[in-house]
Every structure is written in structure tokens, then in C-alpha cells.
Amino acid sequence: MSQLLEVSGISVTFDGFRAINNLSFSIAEAELRAVIGPNGAGKTTFMDIVTGKTRPNEGRVLWGERSVNLLRMNEAQIARAGIGRKFQRPTVFEDQSVAENLMMALKANRSPWKVLFWRAAALDHARVEALATEVGLGDQLERKSGELSHGQKQWLEIGMLLAQEPRLLLVDEPAAGMTLAEREQTTALLVELAKTRAVVVVEHDMEFVRRLNCKVTVLHEGSVLAEGSLDHVTANPQVIEVYLGR
């Protein structure tokens, strides 16, 4: 199976602290993967590196069929290459309506001149409406997104991610602050999405990970501790030690 993203041997040091230590990771197209690990294991730093926010001290990050080096690109270029990121805290543009948020995320040319003269066609409006309906905000298009509830904001952000049509989705703790019903919806959506693209989910909640029913990567102190099915990794004595204390 060809790999969509290949991270090999990356290390990052913050003021002498090794946040990521010789980490290697790869994911194939149309794969769902959960990344778990205790606090400070380097989960968020890992995402920061892939999305271009943090530069590693060493290592390689290769992307796509043509093995493009992501380390040479900035955040915006990486996003345009097809990597979407969902943050832990829902980050939507609260001052703007749901429709405007989605319209901004819609896949289209991102250069200032093109955007300046871009006007939404009927097709784009239809797409925004379809997306909003998909995430349960179909009747909220004209509301300011700042007025939405926490859960709705999470959904709006997921809708924005879908609008970007990324090939790889990085999702940071999607279930945080969601009700049980919303969590189930989220699980179903993530599983569905992973049929057509790669999805990496960072999560604390073991129950949630179990429901995703996918391959799990356990991070600890900046490197991979174990990898495999959830039952496999939870049976690993090292993982038990890390999670349950020494």
C-alpha cells in the first residue's frame, strides 16, 4: 500500500526539552488512525510539525505520490496541498455567519487577486448548503457563528474541514465538550470520512477510540511506544505502565 504521509526520524527540542524524539509515522490513503498518549507525549507537537507550524530539528516529512518535502512549505501551502486540521478548541470566525465561514473554507483558488474578484456561483451556494446540512446547521446559515453552542461550533469547524476537501485530516480531540449523542455522530462521521481519505485522530478518551475501531499509535515521550489494534496496544505492558503509572 502506498503511503500518503511519511514522517521519518523527526526530532524537536524546545529549550533543551525533547518534545519529539526520533519519531517515525506513516499513514496510507483512506486510512483511519488514532493517536493516543499521556499528556506531554508530543501529540500536538506532531500535528504542528505536519501542518508546518513547528519546524523539526531533524528528520523528513514526505507527502503524496511525488514525495513532496513538507518541511520546505509554509502552513498555507501545506493546507493547499491537502492537509486539513481540526483544533482542540473549536476555532471558527465568530464574527461571521455560518455561510461565510463555510464559503471561506470552500476549495477554490486562494490567491488574493483571485479571491478579490471571486463571487459565489449558484453551485457554491448549493455546496455550502449541502455541507451545512451535513453537519446539522442547515437552518443556521445566516446566524453569526459566535452565537452557536460549543457543540455546533465543533460541527461547523468539521464542516469547514470538509469544504476544504483535504486528503489528510488531522483531528485534535474531536469529542471534547460534546454530548454522548454528538460523540456517536462524530464517530460515525470520522469512520465514514476515512473511507475516502486519510484521517488521524488524536484522542484521550479510550471509549471513543474503541468505537473508532482502527489502528492505534501510542506516543510516549516523543516517540512511538506501540502500534496496532486497541486490544493489542492495551495489552502491551509498557503501555499499561505509561498509562497507569509506575
Added chain:
Amino acid sequence: MKPGFLSKNPSVLTFILILAVFTLGVTFLSEAYGSGVISTSMVKTLGKTLCLCLIAIAMDLIWGYTGILSLGHFAFFGLGGYMVGMWLMYARTREIVLSSAGGVLPMTPQELQDAIATQIFGVVGASELPAVWSLAGSLPAQLALVVLVPGILAFVFGWLAFKSRVTGVYLSILTQAMTLALSLYLFQNDSGLRGNNGLSGLQNIPGLDAVGQDALSVWFLWVSALALGLGYLVAAFIVSGKFGSVIRGIRDDEARVRFLGYSVEGYKLFVFTLTAVIAAIAGALYYPQAGIINPAEMAPIASIYLAVWVAIGGRGRLYGAVVGAAFVSLVSTWFTGGRAPDLNLGFYTVKWVDWWSVLLGLSFVLVTLFAPKGLAGLVDLFQGLRPPKRGGTPMGPSDGSLREQEAVE
């Protein structure tokens, strides 16, 4: 512009209408074309105010919409003024030199140029035309420079600043430093722009000697109104579409916009350069009405005033900036012009000329604290739009699962 733009932005039409009515009104009350109720100097003040409204729109675009508090836009304004002022001064001096030349033979081009240079630069003890004046004889060239010089300066400065991701207050300081450096440079006599004397006599338009100042002032009012109207249209067009969404997104959460795939630096650079050009055009129309420009006009304090106007008017909406600039600059003219009656408190007499900046500073603080939407917020009050009261606290995951009304109750 597609049809539907005006219907989607009703404030544009209202604004253009008010501007047209205002311009016609002033014309029919002016000394040259009407009853003469409004004096020529007042017409000039109003014309200048329109130019200040235009630069306020630029400031609102860069600060209110994109979130970059630039303290350097008056430098671009001044540069625009200098560029047009060079032609005005050169061409007028040339007329004077030619008319006073009494020789039998016509002057050679070199003699003519030397004579002009002596006239212009005698005041700073030089008699050669500096290289920056080499295009001053040509109106089209200087008009192009009005756009090009501030545009290129803003582009280079912005490219350096945004590329290295300088943001927030550091960027404000950087822009302020640029303004200060520019004005200090122009204060030097050998900068080639007459040092602290600046350029003067700009109110006399070469070739239009037969037209009196009373008519000229009205013409400039028309051109300023036209520029303001066009500037408003351009700004409204920019902020109405997806571009507007993106720049407001940059203001609210820059990193998020980046992860959507937009090159934040490119957008900032675009807006910074564009607003610098708008500011320069406003300056090029302002200084012929003011008659004189000197480096003090470009001091950082001017750009800070600009920020105060936009804040008092209400940033984040275009008419707010216009209202703020017009209101504050006119009131300021009234107070500092010595026309405001002194306030006698018995034990102390408040002379407004001295106390005006205190009053302005105080109202700035009060507006920032209690009416962040500024004067334009009054429009919301009329329309019955009230922001929800959330006490300024962001809603966390627990409270945030409630709708706002529920959480407040």
C-alpha cells in the same frame, strides 16, 4: 462589479447620496457658484476634510478590517502630497521665471532649469536641482509617482515586516519608526525637498491663474468628493466578498486562516499596499488645498490622530471611519481655531486651544472603554440592534454548550 452589489450593500448608496447632496449643497452656498454663505476658506476646510475621510477609509481597511494597527499611513499621505507638490512648485516657479526673464534671447533649457532651482532651493542654500526633482516638470510623471512611491515603499516595508511575521504592537512600533525616520529625513535640508520649509504655494495651480481661489476651492471639493466616493466604492467592494471574509478572519484568528490555505502574509501585503496608495491619493488632493506641506505633517502623531478618528467613528465599518474623521477633524478645527468660547469656571478659565488635546484624549479613552463601536454604534441603536451581553468572558466548553441567552439568564 456585478449587479446586486449595491442592493447587497445599501449603505454604499446612502453614502454616495449623502456625499452628492453635501457636495451640491456646498457648491450652491459657495462664493464662486452660489450665494456665498460658505467662505472660500471654509470650502477648503471641507474639501480637506473629505480627503481626511478618504485616508480614514484606508485606515479602517487596514486596522478595522485586517487588524493591523498601522501608525504609518500619514507618511504615505504626506508622500502623496510631496509628489504632487513638486510638480506644482516646479511648474509655477517656471512660469514666474519665464515671465520675469527680461533678456533679448530666450533662455536655454539649462539656464531655465538653473533659474528654477535657484528660486526653489535658495531658501536652503542650494542652487542645483536634486535628482529627485528630475521628473518634476512633467505632471503625468509626478501623478504616477503619487501612486508609485508610496506604493513601492509600502510594498517593500510590508514585505519585510510581514514575511518575518511581525504582528500586533510590534508592527505598530515598526510602522511608527518608519514614519519617524521618513519625517526626520525630510527635515534635513539636503534631502532635496527643502527641509523643514517644505513645499509652499501649492494652492496656486499653474496654468490656472485666471481662475480665482474661490472657484478652485470648489473644483477641489468636487475632485475630493469624487475620490472619496470612488474610494468608498472600492473599499466596499473589497470588504463585501470573500476577500472581506478572509481579512476579517486574519484580524480575528490569523493562524486559523493560514490553516485554511490562505497566505496571510500575501493578504496583509495586498491590503497594506493598497491602503498606502489610497492614503497617497488622499494626500495628493489634500495639500493643494492646504497650500503648504512640510515634514511635520508626517510626524507619527498625525498617524496616531488617524487611529483616534477611526476609533471614535467606529472601526470595522466604512461609514464609521468617514464619520469619525469628518466629525473629529472638524470639531478639532473649531476648538483649535480659537473660535470655541472659553469656559469660565470661576477659579480657572478653560482655554480650548490648550485643552482640546486633553478633551480628545479623554473621549478616545471613553469611547474605547464604553462604546467600542464608536459613533457608528448609534446607527445600530437606531436600528434596534443590540449585541448580546456576555460580560466579555468567552464561553468555555461547559457554559458554551448553552446558547447565549440561556447562559446569561
